[in-house]
Amino acid sequence: MGIFVIILILVALLVLPNIKVVPQAKAYVVERIGSYYTTWSNGLHVKIPFLDRIANRVTLKEIVKDFPPQPVITKDNVTMQIDTVVYFQITDPKLYTYGVVDPIAAIETLTATTLRNIIGELELDQTLTSRDIINTKMRSILDEATDPWGIKVNRVEVKNILPPRDIQEAMEKQMRAERERREKILQAEGEKKSSVLIAEGEKESAILRAEANKESQIRIAEGEAEALLKIKQAEAEGIRLLKEAKADQTVLTLKSLEAVKDLANGEATKIIVPSDLQNLATLGTTVKEMLNDKK
Secondary structure: OOOHHHHHHHHHHHHHHHHEEOOOOEEEEEEEEEEEEEEEEEEEOOOOEEEEEEEEEEEEOOEEEEEOEEEEEOOOOOOEEEEEEEEEEEEEHHHHHOOOHHHHHHHHHHHHHHHHHHOOOOHHHHHOOHHHHHHHHHHHHHHHHHHHHEEEEEEEEEEEEEEEEHHHHHHHHHHHHHHHHHHHHHHHHHHHHHHHHHHHHHHHHHHHHHOOOOHHHHHHHHHOOOOOOHHHHHHHHHHHHHHOOOOOOOHHHHHHHHHHHHHHOOOOOOOOOOOOOOOOOHHHHHHHHHHHHOO
């Protein structure tokens, strides 16, 4: 019984440590007697004691590496610092394990040399405005170079481009001058539009005043014409009524005298007496009475 327990203990000590569970998004590279044997994917696996060995545990997730700034020289001999971010994924754990020593360091070195080659073909202004071109070229070159290592480069991003301090100051002055120039242009355009609007407003105001004055004069003229027409119509109506009443010469003479009386009440210094009155005596008597009434 004691021997059986000992055997069970020995079996447990030998078997249990060799039962391995590979988690999701992981891969284990297994060697047998010093040579590559297989790659375990996620799940339950058992290795043979003293023969099998897990050589490498590899993650299959996308890996992001932010490499420190690298000194590069542009085509026009400007030295600047550029740091990059590389997004890659391990597609073949076997090649990743046996393809290169320290794959991360190898990718960093390859990124630095590739970046120097690309920037060396560009001038400073092109470097600052061609990030997409630089990213595309670097991704293509790195992906092809790391393929024998079982690595797939998904994306490369230029994070920062740091020119020398004197160039930064010159660029800032240039940007400041450009902003001031745009500000002056916008201000001049605003003043121009304002002057145009003011002139158009004054023009429209003058037109409206002229039209109002014209309308006023037309209304006044129409009113005077209508008043004169009313007067003439009243005079014509009076003559018509006299004709209808068959007024004789005496009535007409009295009407004329009434008109003379109205004239005497005014400020006129001369009175013109109609020549068709019947006699001067009658006229003298009438005028005398008018003067007496006025006193």
